[in-house]
Amino acid sequence: MESASAWTTLSQHLKIAIVGAGWAGLAAAIQATQKGHHVTLLEASKFWGGRARSIQTNSENYPALDNGQHILIGAYQQTLSMMQIVGIDLEKAFWRKPLDLRYADxxxxxxxxxxxxxxxxxxxxxxxxxxxxxxxxxxxxxxxxxxxxxxxxxxxxxxxxxxxxxxxxxxxxxxxxxxxxxxxxxxxxxxxxxxxxxxxxxxxxxGSSDLLLPRLDLGELFPHAAIKWLEKNKVSCQSGQRIDSIVDLGNNPNEAKRWQLGDDKFDHVVIATPAWDAAHLLEIFNSAWSTTANQLKHETIATVYVQGPLDFKLPQPVLALRTAQGSPAQFAFDRGQIYTEARTPGLLAFVVSANKLSKEDVTQQVMEQWRALLSQLGQNGLHIEAFKVIQTVVEKRATFACTPNLKRPRATPCQGITVCGDYIEGPYPATLEGAVISGIQAVP
Structure with a gap:
């Protein structure tokens, strides 16, 4: 019977398990497939894309929204490259415009x-x-x-x-x-x-500072196309498959590592889960790594979706908002102007980064903030009653708190296992680009 080390040396094509199908895990799966590895992608939920995905609304008659309002910039070269690999037409997928962070005045x-x-x-x-x-x-x-x-x-x-x-x-x-x-x-x-x-x-x-405003919901922007591309390239993509433990099969220190996940055995494992789940999986292999991952603090992002009159438009697709006590939103997005494929005229998304409020309070305060802003926009004829809250999405652990002297976990907790995600040690904060780069770099 051929040993693991002999197989790896002769083939160079590893059997790799990727645990987690957010943008980091999807990028890792694409990179591993392009390198010729045999890839299995395992996702605990029924959805692809992790935190950056489309979601169904509370209303059956309303199209999908996003689990948070994401924008990209021209500097996100690795993310854009991944999109092109899986067949996304960037010209059709994005409204590209020079950086514009102006207020209503x-x-x-x-x-x-x-x-x-x-x-x-x-x-x-x-x-x-x-x-x-x-x-x-x-x-x-x-x-x-x-x-x-x-x-x-x-x-x-x-x-x-x-x-x-x-x-x-x-x-x-x-x-x-x-x-x-x-x-x-x-x-x-x-x-x-x-x-x-x-x-x-x-x-x-x-072009690095250009805003890239998605014309598609987040699911269509990358995750769905990525899964289609992976399946076309013979990758086993399995949703609803939670991995609670990883078993080390490598009894011989002179041989390459082998791992068991469920009933399957692998040469290498890429963990692409949130930090807390990765910490749980790696505790028995590297407790210090798990401690570092568990010590990360997290910030919340709230997105309040509001439907206005069908002919209503903001003066620009992204409007900066002044924050103060009782006015928490930093930006308003006119999804009717931006998301042309979704055909949702009059739909606005108010984003509250580093949110500290409850779902009810942030919704109420955003609507009061919007009431005051309407008059500044010269919309005195419009009353706040013409705008209805469709849904408020609160992502409680949306990003890690990017503070000074922060110790972030490394990508290599032990031999034979790598970790990817926007929280992994690197130069960027919790961004889609940071997630994609870490996914690419996690592949042996």
Missing amino acids: GSGLSLPNKSFPINLLQGIVLNPCWRVVDKWQLMKTAWQWHAMNFECAEHLTVADLCQNMTPTVWQDLMEPLCVSALNTPAHEASGKVFLRIMKDALFGPA
Whole structure:
């Protein structure tokens, strides 16, 4: 009988189990398949896509929504590449537009459709709502970051990095930009990770800072196409298959590891589950790794879906909102304008990052915030009663809290097992791009 080590050496094509079919697990499965490995994809739930997926609404007559309002940026090259591999037409899937984070009164940052650094310079210098001192301090700080190669000490927060900016730029731009990118309040968020985002997006190649607004729901955007591609390439994709334990079959230290999951045996295992589930599976193999994973703190994101009149449109597809006590939403998305394939005119999504409120309270406060905003938009003829809450989605552990000096678990807890997910040690916060990159890198 051929030993595991002999089989691996001769073939180089491993029998790999991937546990979890979120975006990291799907990326790992695609990468492993392209490398010629024999792949089995195991997902505990009945749904593909993990936290970034489409969901059914409470109303039977309403189309699917998303389990949270996601946008991509042009810098997400690995995610976009994965989409193309599985047959997604990026031109049809996204509405691509230059970065636009303006408020209802026209303040905030909007970049022209030009390459760096012209786009950034024009966006700042020609901003009609900022004073000269606002613009000067922002440009001065940005070029200081550039001179530092976008690196800083581990202990610094985003607030520390922005302390020389004026209150106007801080409130209009940096604070909402931070909480949307890192899902962590700016005075608690890692300056080091934030600078990496700034480097790759605002200071990256042409198009890096572009907003990519999905025209499709999250399920159609990647997970469904990924599963079709995997099944076409002979991958066994099994939903409703929860893995509660992994058995080590490697009794001989001189042979390659072998693992048993359920009734099947594998040469390598990729764990692509949330951190708490990965910690449970790996406790017997590396308790220190599990401790690190379990110590991660998490932030909540709430998305309030509101249906307005069918002919209602926001002045722009993504509208920045001013936050204050009782006004928690940072952004409003006009899904009627963006999601053309869904045909949902008048449907709005209000996003509350780093949410601390209950489902009932966040819904009530968002609607009060929207009531006040209607008059600013010149919609005095419209009453709040014309807008009905369709559904509020609260993802309690949407992302890890991206704080300074954060110790994140490594991708290699032990020989023969790798882990992927947006929480794994890496340069990015909890983003789709971070998840996809970790999935690609987890494949031997």
